Amino acid sequence: MHSFLNSNLRRLVVCLFVTALQWTHCSLSGAEWEGYEKRDFVVDGRNAFLIVPKTSAIGNPWIWRTEFFGHEPQADLALLANGFHVAYIDLQNLYGSPVAMKHMDSFYGHVTKEFSLSSKSVLEGFSRGGLFSMNWAARNPEKVACVYNDAPVCDFKSWPGGIGKGKGSPGDWERVKSLYGFASDDEALAYKLNPVDNLAALANAKIPLLHVCGETDDVVPIEENSRLVEQRYKQLGGPFTMIAKPNCNHHPHSLKDPARIVNFVLTHTGFADRIREPATPYGYDYFALRGGLNHCRHKFLKEKTGRVAFLGGSITASASGWRDQVCEDLNRRFPETKFDFINAGIPSLGSTPGAFRYQRDVLNHGPIDLLFEEAAVNDDTNGFSNVEQVRGMEGIVRQARLANPSIDIVLLHFADPGKIDQINRGEVPAVIGNHEKVAEHYGLPSINLAKEVAERIHAGEFTWAKDFRDLHPSPFGHELYAKSINRLFAAAWKDSSTNVAEIKAPPLPAPLDAHSYFHGRLISPKDAVENKSVTIEKGWVLVPDWVPSDNAGTRPGFVKVPALVAEEVGSTLKFKFHGTGVGLFVASGPDTGAIEFRVDNGDWRTQELFTVWSPQLHLPWAKMLAAELAAGDHVVELKVANAADPKSKGHAIRVIYLLVN
Numbered sequence: 301m302h303s304f305l306n307s308n309l310r311r312l313v314v315c316l317f318v319t320a321l322q323w324t325h326c327s328l329s330g331a332e333w334e335g336y337e338k339r340d341f342v343v344d345g346r347n348a349f350l351i352v353p354k355t356s357a358i359g360n361p362w363i364w365r366t367e368f369f370g371h372e373p374q375a376d377l378a379l380l381a382n383g384f385h386v387a388y389i390d391l392q393n394l395y396g397s398p399v400a401m402k403h404m405d406s407f408y409g410h411v412t413k414e415f416s417l418s419s420k421s422v423l424e425g426f427s428r429g430g431l432f433s434m435n436w437a438a439r440n441p442e443k444v445a446c447v448y449n450d451a452p453v454c455d456f457k458s459w460p461g462g463i464g465k466g467k468g469s470p471g472d473w474e475r476v477k478s479l480y481g482f483a484s485d486d487e488a489l490a491y492k493l494n495p496v497d498n499l500a501a502l503a504n505a506k507i508p509l510l511h512v513c514g515e516t517d518d519v520v521p522i523e524e525n526s527r528l529v530e531q532r533y534k535q536l537g538g539p540f541t542m543i544a545k546p547n548c549n550h551h552p553h554s555l556k557d558p559a560r561i562v563n564f565v566l567t568h569t570g571f572a573d574r575i576r577e578p579a580t581p582y583g584y585d586y587f588a589l590r591g592g593l594n595h596c597r598h599k600f601l602k603e604k605t606g607r608v609a610f611l612g613g614s615i616t617a618s619a620s621g622w623r624d625q626v627c628e629d630l631n632r633r634f635p636e637t638k639f640d641f642i643n644a645g646i647p648s649l650g651s652t653p654g655a656f657r658y659q660r661d662v663l664n665h666g667p668i669d670l671l672f673e674e675a676a677v678n679d680d681t682n683g684f685s686n687v688e689q690v691r692g693m694e695g696i697v698r699q700a701r702l703a704n705p706s707i708d709i710v711l712l713h714f715a716d717p718g719k720i721d722q723i724n725r726g727e728v729p730a731v732i733g734n735h736e737k738v739a740e741h742y743g744l745p746s747i748n749l750a751k752e753v754a755e756r757i758h759a760g761e762f763t764w765a766k767d768f769r770d771l772h773p774s775p776f777g778h779e780l781y782a783k784s785i786n787r788l789f790a791a792a793w794k795d796s797s798t799n800v801a802e803i804k805a806p807p808l809p810a811p812l813d814a815h816s817y818f819h820g821r822l823i824s825p826k827d828a829v830e831n832k833s834v835t836i837e838k839g840w841v842l843v844p845d846w847v848p849s850d851n852a853g854t855r856p857g858f859v860k861v862p863a864l865v866a867e868e869v870g871s872t873l874k875f876k877f878h879g880t881g882v883g884l885f886v887a888s889g890p891d892t893g894a895i896e897f898r899v900d901n902g903d904w905r906t907q908e909l910f911t912v913w914s915p916q917l918h919l920p921w922a923k924m925l926a927a928e929l930a931a932g933d934h935v936v937e938l939k940v941a942n943a944a945d946p947k948s949k950g951h952a953i954r955v956i957y958l959l960v961n
Contacts, residue, residue, distance in 0.1 A: 333351050395428060429452065446508040589788070590745055656922060872939045
């Protein structure tokens, strides 16, 4: 009996052991991740799982995330949609050490056998996961299709050791030494099998590597890790691709739109026919939707009419440029809608002039459904202050909303060399920041085209000198601007349904600046003389149809119009007005001087009106003389100053419009 019991006990133990082994290698269905089946199992005592695509691609391809599963999973999700499996085994805090390699060997053997996955894996190493992916690939190049690493640790001396530019992590460093069996720091620092040192086998096998990194990573510095791998791998003849995200630290990982990552994987696993062109170089777009564009869409679809205005400077005024391409796009998107397109672009003019001419050049055409406004180039290059940049832009936006509470407005920030230099340094150009304050306050869509141009140049897509050419873009540049606006439309109007419910107009917030120019208007000198708000005391003449007598250029709307003209020093006039601000819109040409002024018998001050462009052009030039007056009636006195810019040929002042806010 004793022998029988012992025999049965042994059989029970064996049975339980076998059952345990079977359990270790079996999958548990019923779990889910992001809408996909998740099969959990255990290998070598380590928890593991496999995410299964809805329909597996031919050959059962798979990507193996080595660390931080589920963090920035956009590439994994896109590959699942392409029929890839996504695999993971929990090896946290093993830092790609020899013990981790043994677990990875077991895991690979299990998933390729039990799930019939491809014999060639795509390895994916996030951060410290780079130690796992690179070390295992170096040991098993024949089992690797390609490697995608994201801000990867490629040398544990850099992280967690902190021997270099990185911050390091003392606790992790001690664990690394223990796991690798190092008795001292010196022994760890002398180790020669870090990924940066151990690339020959991968290079000989021509394993493609993709590294996606932040250029300003201070946790895993790119120079000590991925750049070093890039340099050495290429020297060994290995194929290497770098996506270095400008002004990006260790986070965020990956790309919001993972097309470039997914294309890399598809290309090197036999699915190149599935790749799609990425919209942008670093996986994110350059627009902010905020309140969107639903009001104008409702009008276009329901009433089959639409009025779209384009307010800005020379980049907007350009014929056959971005503006015309956007008009074509709108006609394509709304083929049954009859559009009235208003070109209110005048070269050289920014937001302050735009606020004062908005009634004349935009609203006089009738109610506006969609307004595009750009002033970032001229507000900057024309030297308007931060305060004026806000006051001018808010003046346009608030006027537009007061005239039509349901209007949709898009602010555009175009590029110039100065902005590109600032963006490359990780700075936000002040003018873009100022205009964005207005966009955020009023919930307006905006597009940072300056950043887009800077980053596409950084990514090597084109050059400023050969392709873009100037702040007045080449046809290539105009097309880039139009495509970016097209993507904004696509995002704003993802719902293609024609059953669009009417949307209530958003409430109008309090002004950002009570002195913004949202009550700005142009006063014709002819009207001002006739209604006696202007009193000519000495030297000024009302010219009914002013044109220059020299050969300098002019701008539309600022020539062959009435003008108050004075050419002699000491010429004086008075202007009575009601409001909180007063200024002048002059034609600043080769002989333009300076104006002295005082308000309500206050102190005399001087405003220079000659500009750097004046020698070649009678430039429309808007200057506020006083902008923070108490609301009410005021009188401003003007006198042609004795002083003038040394480059000016005279002292002439030609007032095309008086400005009143």
